[in-house]
Amino acid sequence: xxxxxxxxxxxxxxxxxxxxxxTTVYFCLIVxxxxxxxxxxxxSGGWEHFWQTVxxxxxxxxxxxxxxxxxxxxxxxxxxxxxxxxxxxxxxxxGRRILDAMVDLPFALPxxxxxxxxxxxxxxxxxxxxxxxxYGIKVAFTQLGIFVALTFIGLPFVVRTLQPVIxxxxxxxxxxxxxxxxxxxxxxxxxxxxxxxxxLLTGITLAYGRAVGEYGSVVFIAGNxxxxxxxxxxxxxxxxxxxxxxxxxxxxFVMLVVSFFVLLVSNGLQAWDNKRKGLG
Amino acid sequence: MAGATSxxxxxxxxxxxxxxxxxxxxxxILIAITLGFFALFLLLPLAVVFQQAFSKxxxxxxxxxxxxxxxxxxxxxxLVAAIAVPLNTVFGLAAAWSLTRFRFPGRSLLITxxxxxxxxxxxxxxxxxxxxxxxxxxxxPWLMERDIRIIFAVPGxxxxxxxxxxxxxxxxxxxxxxxxxxxxxxAALTLGANGWQIFWxxxxxxxxxxxxxxxxxxxxxxxxxxxxxxxxxGHIRGKTNTMxxxxxxxxxxYQFAGAFTVASLLALLALVTxxxxxxxxxxxxxNLRNH
Numbered sequence: 300x301x302x303x304x305x306x307x308x309x310x311x312x313x314x315x316x317x318x319x320x321x322t323t324v325y326f327c328l329i330v331x332x333x334x335x336x337x338x339x340x341x342x343s344g345g346w347e348h349f350w351q352t353v354x355x356x357x358x359x360x361x362x363x364x365x366x367x368x369x370x371x372x373x374x375x376x377x378x379x380x381x382x383x384x385x386x387x388x389x390x391x392x393x394g395r396r397i398l399d400a401m402v403d404l405p406f407a408l409p410x411x412x413x414x415x416x417x418x419x420x421x422x423x424x425x426x427x428x429x430x431x432x433x434y435g436i437k438v439a440f441t442q443l444g445i446f447v448a449l450t451f452i453g454l455p456f457v458v459r460t461l462q463p464v465i466x467x468x469x470x471x472x473x474x475x476x477x478x479x480x481x482x483x484x485x486x487x488x489x490x491x492x493x494x495x496x497x498x499l500l501t502g503i504t505l506a507y508g509r510a511v512g513e514y515g516s517v518v519f520i521a522g523n524x525x526x527x528x529x530x531x532x533x534x535x536x537x538x539x540x541x542x543x544x545x546x547x548x549x550x551x552f553v554m555l556v557v558s559f560f561v562l563l564v565s566n567g568l569q570a571w572d573n574k575r576k577g578l579g
Numbered sequence: 580m581a582g583a584t585s586x587x588x589x590x591x592x593x594x595x596x597x598x599x600x601x602x603x604x605x606x607x608i609l610i611a612i613t614l615g616f617f618a619l620f621l622l623l624p625l626a627v628v629f630q631q632a633f634s635k636x637x638x639x640x641x642x643x644x645x646x647x648x649x650x651x652x653x654x655x656x657x658l659v660a661a662i663a664v665p666l667n668t669v670f671g672l673a674a675a676w677s678l679t680r681f682r683f684p685g686r687s688l689l690i691t692x693x694x695x696x697x698x699x700x701x702x703x704x705x706x707x708x709x710x711x712x713x714x715x716x717x718x719x720p721w722l723m724e725r726d727i728r729i730i731f732a733v734p735g736x737x738x739x740x741x742x743x744x745x746x747x748x749x750x751x752x753x754x755x756x757x758x759x760x761x762x763x764x765x766a767a768l769t770l771g772a773n774g775w776q777i778f779w780x781x782x783x784x785x786x787x788x789x790x791x792x793x794x795x796x797x798x799x800x801x802x803x804x805x806x807x808x809x810x811x812x813g814h815i816r817g818k819t820n821t822m823x824x825x826x827x828x829x830x831x832x833y834q835f836a837g838a839f840t841v842a843s844l845l846a847l848l849a850l851v852t853x854x855x856x857x858x859x860x861x862x863x864x865x866n867l868r869n870h
Contacts, residue, residue: 312764313774318677322689325670329742330695333707336717340710379616386613390606398613400857404621406796407849407856409803410701411823412842415830416624419631419839426627427619451620473599483601512700515805515823519830532702536810539706544715551703558698566691 341552344545352549357525358534365531366557368442369510372449377503380457381495387458388465402458405451410515417448418520440522445530448516453506460502464495497572501565508561512554628846631839643829643840651817652825652841655733659808659821660801663740667797671748672790676778678749679756680764690753694746704742705810708735731813736821739807744797751793752786758867759785788863792856799852803845 341349352358387399405413421428421438428439438444468491476486514532521528531554538547601609633640643649678690696704711717712729722729729735763785767777783790805823812819814828822841829838 312680312761312768312777314676314778315681315683318673319681319683322670322674322677325673326689326693326745329738329745330692333711333742334695336710337703337707379612382609383613383616386609389600390610392610396857398617400853401617401621403853403856404625404849407799407803407852408625409799409805409823409845409849411805411826412628412803412845412849413624415826415838415842416628416631416846419627419835420623426623451624454620470599477599483605486599508698512698512702513806514700514702514809519827532700532806535700535702535706539709539810542715544710544713547706548710551700551706554700554703558700562691562698 337548337551337555340545340548344549348545349549349552352546353553357529358531358550360526361529361531361534362553364442364445364527364529365511368445369449369507369513372446372453372510373503373507375446375450376453376457376506377499380454380502380506381461381499383454384458384461384465388462402455404455405453406455410452410513411519413451413516414448414519417444417451417516421447421520439520440524440528442528444520444522445517445528448520449510449513452513452516453510456505456509457499457502460505461495461498464498468494497568497575501568501572504561504565504568508558508565511557511561625846625850628839628842631835632843634839635836639836640840643834643837646837648816648820649825649837649841652820652822653844655736655820656802656822658733659737659740660798662737663744663801664794664798666741667745668748668790668794670745671750671752671793671797674749675752675756675786676782678753680761693749696742696744697746697750701743701804701806702810704807705739708738708742708811712738730811731815732819735811736808736819739811740801740804743804743807744801747797747800748790748793751789751796755786755789755863755867756782785866788859788866792859792863795852795855795859799849802848 344352383402387395387402418439420426421431421444423429423432423437423439428437431438436443438447472490472494473486476490477483481489512532514530514536517530518533521530521533523529523533531550535547535550535554538544538550600606674689674693678686709716709730711719712722712735713719714723714730716730719730729738763781764777767781772780802821803823804821805827808821809824809827812821812824814820814824816825816828820828822845826838826841826845829835829841
């Protein structure tokens with residue numbers, strides 16, 4: 300514990316060694332060591348095998364489904380999440396608090412429950428499915444169904460990222476814009492929207508990150524047809540069921556790289572936002 | 580974007596309206612769109628769970644609840660949460676204490692890494708444990724010789740759940756404890772309190788609502804986790820079946836009313852979680868303001 304002298308120069312609260320030691324050991328046991336198994340298993344099959352696995356046509360098709368539909372869902376969440384965050388922060392109307400609490404439902408509702416509920420809503424002979432049937436629109440068991448599930452799962456991220464930022468938006472600049480003769484439309488697009496852009500993009504990125512890895516809510520509504528509605532996480536499970544551990548690890552590795560990239564983008568966006576605030 | 584077009588209606592401001600507010604028409608339209616979106620994506624899925632659960636009458640609902648496989652699944656879910664939540668609560672407290680009370684090299688990296696389980700697919704959360712403990716995994720053969728089962732058994736389910744839920748308490752506490760600062764703890768220290776006294780009498784009362792918030796979310800995820808648990812469980816009825824997995828089995832056997840019965844229990848849990856969470860959040864914010 301002698302090295303603590305340096306780390307705790309500012310004050311001498313006790314427990315540094317104990318808590319940091321416990322945190323590190325626990326984290327290594329639960330997260331880091333199992334993750335290293337993933338890396339080792341990925342490389343154990345050799346480069347050739349890895350490349351063959353991650354570029355197999357069925358796997359590539361699943362990237363399109365997972366990464367592409369997640370993107371669309373995240374963008375739609377961006378539009379509606381922005382509106383919802385604005386309405387929840389700026390307007391006062393009956394039921395606002397309940398609506399605000401409801402935003403977190405996709406966090407709180409187990410994904411399997413969400414999955415079967417959405418399937419029951421959108422299956423051809425059920426609630427919404429029935430309404431859409433005359434127009435020839437099929438949702439459940441198509442890519443549109445995956446989109447619905449991923450939109451559901453990503454909604455809280457955009458709203459919850461934007462809310463505090465809208466809350467802290469100073470009304471002074473809006474007043475200044477109004478004084479200088481800008482109408483509300485101009486003020487919104489030239490003053491408010493640019494100030495919220497980093498938070499909006501962060502929210503969209505977070506929603507995307509969640510959607511890419513989502514499994515529970517998608518497998519029920521997707522139909523899971525190879526090349527059409529099969530997501531990459533499902534392929535990992537399929538490979539595990541065939542005892543193809545290194546194949547599963549290879550796909551897991553690809554997904555991990557994507558998650559890491561999403562994390563980088565979101566951290567970058569936050570740094571950008573902080574920098575802009577620092578300048579402003 | 581419907582909201583955008585509605586904003587353009589506000590070119591001619593009404594006299595009573597403040598310059599920094601949208602026109603009433605735009606307001607109503609925006610609120611209506613939000614309500615519609617929420618009804619479609621949040622309210623309807625919730626409503627359909629309860630409607631389907633009772634669609635075949637209360638008899639089927641009660642019969643499913645009395646089925647011993649359902650009871651086994653409920654029991655296992657409670658057991659897993661009873662192990663995972665306390666473990667991750669202690670972890671969250673230790674992490675928040677070390678990361679907010681001290682500065683040290685690698686601190687911000689650790690803060691980022693703690694969130695890792697939230698960033699990766701839950702399926703990967705299960706996969707990594709299969710790669711360690713599975714038949715072809717690191718220690719799999721060694722465990723098999725000694726007839727110790729982790730994968731396709733309860734320990735694997737617990738491990739996967741602990742992995743997936745590990746960030747929740749820490750995430751709830753770190754920003755809160757950072758915002759609260761350490762002046763009160765330091766005052767207690769100067770007055771001669773020891774570490775445990777400071778923790779229990781100064782810190783815990785300050786952070787209790789934030790702690791509760793994290794524990795509630797951790798519990799909700801522990802009881803509802805599907806992807807990670809599905810990978811390691813092996814789906815053995817009555818043995819390694821948690822409630823979400825039981826829902827899947829019933830659903831795939833076309834016992835829809837049964838699946839939705841179990842789902843309705845988890846949906847109730849989600850509603851209770853939302854209420855408690857909102858309350859804890861509100862109290863935590865209040866505490867911070869009074870601070």
